[in-house]
Every structure is written in structure tokens, then in C-alpha cells.
Amino acid sequence: MQADLTLTVDGAHPGPRLSPILHGIFFEEINHAGDGGLYPEKLRNRDFAENAAYWEAFGGAKLAASGSALTLTGPGGVRTEGYWGIGVERGKKLILSLETTQPLAATLVSPQGAVLVRASIKPGKNAVALTPSASCPDARLELRPTAFPAVLKNPSLLPTDTLGKAKLRKDLAGLVAGMKPSFVRFPGGCFVEGDTLAQRFNWKLSLGEPSQRAGNRCIWGYKATNGLGYHEYLQWCEDLKAEPLFVVNCGMSHKDTTPLSQMDGVVQDALDALEYANGAPNTTKWGAERAKNGHPKPFGLKLIEIGNENGGPRYNERYKLLFDAIKKKHPYVRTIANDWGGLPTSAPIEIVDEHYYNNPQFFFEQANRYDRYDRSKHKVYVGEYAVTQGCGEGNLIAALGEAAFITGIERNSDVVVMASYAPLFVNANDRKWNPDAIVFNSSQAFGTPSFWVQQLFSTNRGDVVLPTTLTAPAVRDTLSAEAKGGVGVGTWRTDAEYKDIEVNGQSVPLKPEQGRWEKTADGGLRQSNAQGENFRAIGGDPNAANYTLTLKAKKNGGDEGFLVLFYNRSAGDFLWWNLGGWGNTRHEIERSIGGGKSALLRPSVQGKIETGRWYNIKVECQGTRIKCYLDGKLMHDVTLPPPSSPMHAVTTRDEKTGDILVKLVNGGKSAHAAGITLNNIGKLTGKGSVTVLTGSGPLEENSFAQPTKITPVTKPLTGVAARFTYQAPPYSVSILRLKTTSSGRIPAAD
Numbered sequence: 001m002q003a004d005l006t007l008t009v010d011g012a013h014p015g016p017r018l019s020p021i022l023h024g025i026f027f028e029e030i031n032h033a034g035d036g037g038l039y040p041e042k043l044r045n046r047d048f049a050e051n052a053a054y055w056e057a058f059g060g061a062k063l064a065a066s067g068s069a070l071t072l073t074g075p076g077g078v079r080t081e082g083y084w085g086i087g088v089e090r091g092k093k094l095i096l097s098l099e100t101t102q103p104l105a106a107t108l109v110s111p112q113g114a115v116l117v118r119a120s121i122k123p124g125k126n127a128v129a130l131t132p133s134a135s136c137p138d139a140r141l142e143l144r145p146t147a148f149p150a151v152l153k154n155p156s157l158l159p160t161d162t163l164g165k166a167k168l169r170k171d172l173a174g175l176v177a178g179m180k181p182s183f184v185r186f187p188g189g190c191f192v193e194g195d196t197l198a199q200r201f202n203w204k205l206s207l208g209e210p211s212q213r214a215g216n217r218c219i220w221g222y223k224a225t226n227g228l229g230y231h232e233y234l235q236w237c238e239d240l241k242a243e244p245l246f247v248v249n250c251g252m253s254h255k256d257t258t259p260l261s262q263m264d265g266v267v268q269d270a271l272d273a274l275e276y277a278n279g280a281p282n283t284t285k286w287g288a289e290r291a292k293n294g295h296p297k298p299f300g301l302k303l304i305e306i307g308n309e310n311g312g313p314r315y316n317e318r319y320k321l322l323f324d325a326i327k328k329k330h331p332y333v334r335t336i337a338n339d340w341g342g343l344p345t346s347a348p349i350e351i352v353d354e355h356y357y358n359n360p361q362f363f364f365e366q367a368n369r370y371d372r373y374d375r376s377k378h379k380v381y382v383g384e385y386a387v388t389q390g391c392g393e394g395n396l397i398a399a400l401g402e403a404a405f406i407t408g409i410e411r412n413s414d415v416v417v418m419a420s421y422a423p424l425f426v427n428a429n430d431r432k433w434n435p436d437a438i439v440f441n442s443s444q445a446f447g448t449p450s451f452w453v454q455q456l457f458s459t460n461r462g463d464v465v466l467p468t469t470l471t472a473p474a475v476r477d478t479l480s481a482e483a484k485g486g487v488g489v490g491t492w493r494t495d496a497e498y499k500d501i502e503v504n505g506q507s508v509p510l511k512p513e514q515g516r517w518e519k520t521a522d523g524g525l526r527q528s529n530a531q532g533e534n535f536r537a538i539g540g541d542p543n544a545a546n547y548t549l550t551l552k553a554k555k556n557g558g559d560e561g562f563l564v565l566f567y568n569r570s571a572g573d574f575l576w577w578n579l580g581g582w583g584n585t586r587h588e589i590e591r592s593i594g595g596g597k598s599a600l601l602r603p604s605v606q607g608k609i610e611t612g613r614w615y616n617i618k619v620e621c622q623g624t625r626i627k628c629y630l631d632g633k634l635m636h637d638v639t640l641p642p643p644s645s646p647m648h649a650v651t652t653r654d655e656k657t658g659d660i661l662v663k664l665v666n667g668g669k670s671a672h673a674a675g676i677t678l679n680n681i682g683k684l685t686g687k688g689s690v691t692v693l694t695g696s697g698p699l700e701e702n703s704f705a706q707p708t709k710i711t712p713v714t715k716p717l718t719g720v721a722a723r724f725t726y727q728a729p730p731y732s733v734s735i736l737r738l739k740t741t742s743s744g745r746i747p748a749a750d
Contacts, residue, residue, distance in 0.1 A: 007662070014465070021418055024185065029201075030190075034226075042141075047225075055080045057078055072152070081139075082140075090133065095156075095157070098126055099153040109140060164240075171444075183303065184233070184242050184245065189384075190220075192248075250307035267325045271326070304333050305338075305383075312342070323347040341583035355383060360397045364646065365644040385420075397699065402421065425438050426438070428440065441704070448701065464655065482567065482569075485540075485573075487540040489510065508540050513537060514532070538565060542569060547621055549564070549566055554612070555613075561580020562578075563579075566621055572593075573592060576590055600641070624640040660737075662734075664728050672728045673727050674725065676723070685739040692713055720738050720739070
């Protein structure tokens with residue numbers, strides 16, 4: 001087999017040691033991930049806080065909800081299908097609990113009316129076992145009183161076959177356990193903030209008997225019961241042997257903010273959360289509460305994130321209050337700051353949380369993002385990342401883009417100490433966010449290709465990075481095709497106007513697309529919708545190259561500045577100069593390929609756009625070289641980098657076994673023969689294994705009908721030597737585990 005690329009591993013000069021908590025998970029109550037998912041309660045609205053929603057009268061009965069009770073007047077009864085059907089398995093016992101003022105018959109029935117199990121319920125508080133005689137993915141529970149009026153309270157239907165001390169839905173928790181995560185970020189996400197502060201997650205209200213928890217209307221459009229509350233979360237982490245990473249609200253929601261004069265309560269909530277997790281049961285209030293809830297031993301919470309996707313001056317002020325208080329009382333805790341339109345400067349930063357959602361091309365391009373990261377600053381937690389464009393409902397090419405990105409994360413583990421894909425779960429009946437790692441309904445679950453990428457890297461980590469040089473096949477030169485196109489202007493949550501738009505001194509008419517565009521008295525264009533995003537007006541020769549674009553621009557109001565398009569080839573393929581982007585904090589040139597944008601500048605140029613004044617803007621395009629001027633001052637001088645390779649790799653060494661782990665991503669449509677050279681890695685046994693995740697095409701997905709269509713396959717690997725060739729299939733991730741005779745700890749670069 002003739003090699004068409006080379007992969008050389010240098011065992012003599014080990015790189016950084018992998019962070020022991022590098023690969024983790026992020027759980028948020030979104031897509032009914034908890035309620036109707038991981039939290040195994042089968043009944044919905046069981047406290048009747050949503051009146052009689054999700055409960056239906058039958059046989060002539062009438063329903064009236066008041067407080068936490070449901071009153072039935074007869075004849076007939078009431079039934080519920082819970083969360084889009086109650087999934088039951090033959091012979092698997094469930095416990096039905098409820099209070100009733102009248103005797104009643106409780107029945108689980110199929111949609112066709114077949115009785116799966118029936119039990120008699122006496123007046124008072126009850127807990128009876130229901131063991132179905134047959135499996136059914138979408139059963140319903142029917143309650144038929146024998147006398148009326150009948151008052152029902154606190155109905156609950158829970159399986160007994162759950163996983164762990166946290167007692168979670170077995171199939172879902174089992175998939176997560178198979179990922180072997182090192183940490184669990186909880187509870188969000190936007191769920192932490194809420195649309196308003198009244199809707200934020202309040203961990204204190206998530207403790208105690210689940211039926212007594214008030215819950216909250218969450219930002220994702222449904223009531224969260226918080227049955228999977230703070231205590232269950234900590235217990236789940238213990239079950240997984242994973243570090244808890246708790247995200248505290250910093251006094252900010254999407255719409256309102258706690259005044260600084262009232263921040264003492266917010267700070268105390270964060271300190272109390274740490275005391276609940278770690279406090280002594282005999283000497284602290286919240287440690288005693290934890291013991292009361294069945295866990296005297298401290299959980300050992302050592303990671304706290306201050307806010308979620310919060311930024312700007314208000315976050316800067318509140319970050320310091322929380323940081324100082326946490327470090328004063330709990331100096332062992334590592335804090336995580338948000339990177340959202342800039343970093344806080346009011347207090348030190350230990351770890352910063354970066355989020356990335358984009359298309360596959362973006363993640364292939366960003367595989368080298370951290371290679372030149374400033375090592376003298378803070379560490380990085382990539383808290384949320386996923387391909388969210390061109391991904392179907394979780395396809396193979398999305399997973400491969402993420403895999404390429406992970407190779408860069410592992411290679412730079414001296415900087416990136418933690419990473420987690422997002423979101424983790426989606427109930428297929430309530431897909432608020434797409435895609436997700438694990439898809440489920442009332443009775444089935446499967447992992448998307450992205451799930452399997454996460455599982456592969458997490459379970460094949462290694463301990464030390466071994467420098468790896470990958471010389472891939474030449475990528476077809478697309479730069480000449482990219483360095484041409486029309487021009488345009490745009491806005492992002494901003495009211496702005498443009499005039500005197502010229503290319504090489506000649507006026508260029510622009511055609512408005514999205515937005516509220518109108519002609520101005522001086523012959524320009526104004527877009528006046530300051531709430532909308534990505535509004536454009538475009539024009540010019542789509543084949544133009546080597547030109548100078550000049551124009552004048554004025555901001556009338558809104559959050560940001562100007563968008564100036566050049567080399568515009570289509571709605572998803574262009575470059576633009578983003579002036580005053582990211583909350584009017586910086587200027588960057590962004591490149592969009594296939595709808596996914598990535599910045600060309602690192603670091604970006606800090607700056608803002610003032611309201612009410614005209615700016616002179618000039619963009620010189622000379623082939624792949626681009627110069628941008630603002631009011632005559634040169635702001636950027638960049639050259640388009642070549643297209644990214646579909647081939648990416650990272651190599652690590654497992655010190656316990658001595659195994660060499662070569663992780664090779666092929667995001668292209670052709671197979672490649674990799675000529676692998678292993679230098680100074682110890683004596684090879686000649687044996688190993690290879691685990692491959694692939695499919696017949698980039699758009700393939702798993703489904704309920706074919707849940708394992710794309711899953712890893714492991715087979716023996718023979719002929720392993722200091723030099724050998726491996727054939728990487730098209731659209732694949734390959735994990736080569738190569739056996740050596742040596743093990744033990746080796747020096748690392750850090």
C-alpha cells in the first residue's frame with residue numbers, strides 16, 4: 001500500500017500532560033432533558049400547578065384543579081400519557097404513589113385499550129406496585145374512582161429499575177456513564193439565568209421531597225419540576241466518579257439584573273451552595289441539610305462557574321463580588337469566568353469559558369486554534385461546542401468536524417483543561433435545540449455520531465501528548481476562487497446608514513435583502529431595524545477581484561456597528577469587516593464558508609463605533625491580501641490562509657498500559673494511506689487495535705429505526721512496527737491503540 005500522507009510521532013520530546021478532567025459533559029434542562037428524560041418520573045404536571053394540563057377526563061368526568069389537588073366529579077375518570085407516552089417494559093415494576101379521598105382503580109393501558117396492569121387504590125396515601133404484563137412505548141395511566149367527588153394529590157409513577165444512587169433513567173444514564181466523563185457542568189446554560197431572574201434556577205428550591213418542589217417556568221418554554229435537583233446532580237457526579245462543576249447565577253438574566261445594592265443575597269446563595277456540597281454535617285447549616293437529605297459525607301465540589309454567557313460592565317462588577325467572596329471562604333475552589341463579548345477585568349481569571357457553535361468547516365479550520373494561544377494567561381474551558389449548521393439532526397460530517405477540533409484541544413491540554421459538547425440530551429418530541437448528543441423518547445434512546453466521537457475521545461485519552469507531524473495531501477487551491485466576488489453592507493442589531501458606496505471609484509447600487517431598508521435623501525441606504533440580525537444589501541460584480549471598496553457609514557442606534565461585505569459570492573460564502581461587533585467592543589474580519597463564520601484575526605482589534613457620526617471606510621482587496629482602513633487609519637492587513645485540510649491527528653501515551661494512541665480524523669471523501677513513523681516510543685509488540693467510526697456518506701445519521709447505523713467498530717491491528725501504513729477510510733475517525741512493552745510515567749513538557 002503506497003502512503004499518500006505521513007504521520008510522524010516524536011516520543012523523545014513529550015508534549016503537555018493531558019488535563020485529568022479534560023473530557024466532561026454539560027447537562028442543562030433543555031429539550032426535556034431532565035423532566036421527561038433523565039429524571040425518570042413518568043407523570044407530567046403531577047402537582048397540578050398547570051391546572052389540569054396533560055390530564056384528560058373521560059367517561060363523562062369533569063376536572064377542577066385547585067392548589068396542588070385535582071377534583072373529579074363523575075362518572076368516569078382521568079387519564080394521562082405523561083411525557084408523550086408512558087414507556088413501560090414487560091415485568092419491570094413501577095411504583096404508583098398518590099393521595100385520594102375515594103377508592104379508585106389504577107390501570108396502565110395501551111393506545112389500543114389493552115390493559116397492561118391494574119391495581120386497586122384505597123383512600124389516603126398510597127404506594128402500590130404496577131408490573132406490566134407487556135411492553136408498551138406509549139401507554140397511559142387511567143384513574144377511575146368508584147365514588148365522587150374524588151380529590152387526587154401528588155400522583156407519581158416511578159420505575160424501580162434505575163441507575164445509581166441518583167436513581168436516574170437507566171438507558172440514558174447508562175449512555176452517559178459509558179462516556180466516562182471527568183466532570184459534569186450543571187444546571188446550564190441559559191437555564192441558570194432564566195429569561196427573567198424570577199425564572200432562574202434556584203438550587204435551594206430544588207432540595208427535599210420532589211413532590212414539594214415548586215419548580216419554575218424555564219427559559220425553554222416549559223415548567224421544570226427540578227426533580228433532578230442540586231442534590232441529585234451531586235449524587236449523579238458521585239455515581240459517575242466525575243467532578244461537579246456548578247454554575248451559579250451571578251445576578252443576571254436575559255432581561256433583568258440584580259442591583260449591586262442587593263447582590264449580597266446572590267453572593268450568599270453561591271457560598272451556601274458550596275457549603276451544601278462541602279460543609280461539615282455537624283457544624284454547618286447547609287452541611288446538616290445535606291446530611292438530612294441522606295448524604296452526610298461531603299461531595300467535594302471544587303469547580304464553580306460564575307454566570308453563564310454573561311458579559312459587559314454589569315458582569316464585570318458582579319464577577320468581582322462573587323470571585324472575591326468564593327476565594328476568601330473557599331480558596332481551594334477553581335473559578336471559571338465567562339467570555340461573552342470580552343473578559344472581566346475586575347478580578348483575576350483562573351479559567352475562562354469559551355463557546356463555539358458553527359458549521360463543520362469552521363471546526364476543521366479551528367483545529368489549530370490553540371496552537372499559538374498565550375500560555376502566560378488563564379486556562380480555557382471550552383464549555384459548549386457543537387456543529388449546528390449543515391448537521392441535519394446529528395450527522396457524520398458534524399461529528400468529524402468536532403473530532404478535528406478535539407485533536408487540537410488534546411494537543412493543547414496545557415491551555416485547554418476542560419471541554420464539553422452541548423447539548424447532551426433531546427427528547428425527540430420537544431427539540432428546542434438541534435443537534436444533541438443523545439436522542440430519546442419514552443422508551444428508546446440512541447447516540448448521534450457526535451455522541452460517539454465524545455465517547456471515543458473520552459475513553460481513549462492517554463496521559464501525555466506526543467508531538468505529531470501530519471503531512472497531508474495537498475488541498476485543492478480554492479483561494480483563487482475565494483478571492484473574488486461582489487460587495488455589500490449590513491447590520492446586526494443596529495440602525496445604520498451607508499452612502500457613497502464605490503468600487504474603484506465607480507458607484508455600485510446595492511439590492512436590499514433582509515431587514516427594513518430605505519433610501520435616504522442623499523442617495524444612500526438606511527436599515528432601521530435595531531433588533532434584527534444579519535440584515536444585508538448586496539451588489540457588484542460576483543466575479544470581481546483586485547478592487548478597492550470605499551463608502552461612508554453612520555450608526556443611528558443599536559448594539560453594534562457596521563458590516564462591510566467584500567468577496568461576496570453567496571449568502572453563505574463571503575468575507576465581511578465587522579466593525580463594532582460583539583457588543584460594540586472590537587473590529588474583526590470574518591470569513592464565511594458554507595454558512596459558517598470564523599475570524600481571521602487573532603488577537604482582534606479592540607474598538608467601538610460611535611453613534612451619530614459618519615465614518616470613512618476603505619477595503620483594499622489584492623488577491624488574497626486584504627487591507628482595511630477606518631478614517632484613513634490602517635486597522636487590518638491580513639492574508640487569507642489556505643483552506644484547511646480534512647486530515648487531523650493527535651497522539652497520546654497511556655502511562656498505565658504503555659499504549660500509544662494515534663487519533664486520526666479524515667473529514668474528506670477519499671481514503672488515505674497514512675505512512676506512520678513512531679520514533680522513540682519504546683519497544684512495540686507488533687499488535688494493537690483500531691476503532692473506527694465511519695459511514696457511507698457525510699450526511700448519514702442514526703435514528704430510532706437504525707440507532708446503531710453509525711457506531712464505533714473495533715478490530716485487531718497487526719503488523720504494527722516503527723514504520724507501517726494505515727488506511728484511513730473516508731469520513732472517519734480512527735483510534736489506533738498500539739501496544740508497547742513499557743509503561744510508567746514519563747516527563748512531560750509542562
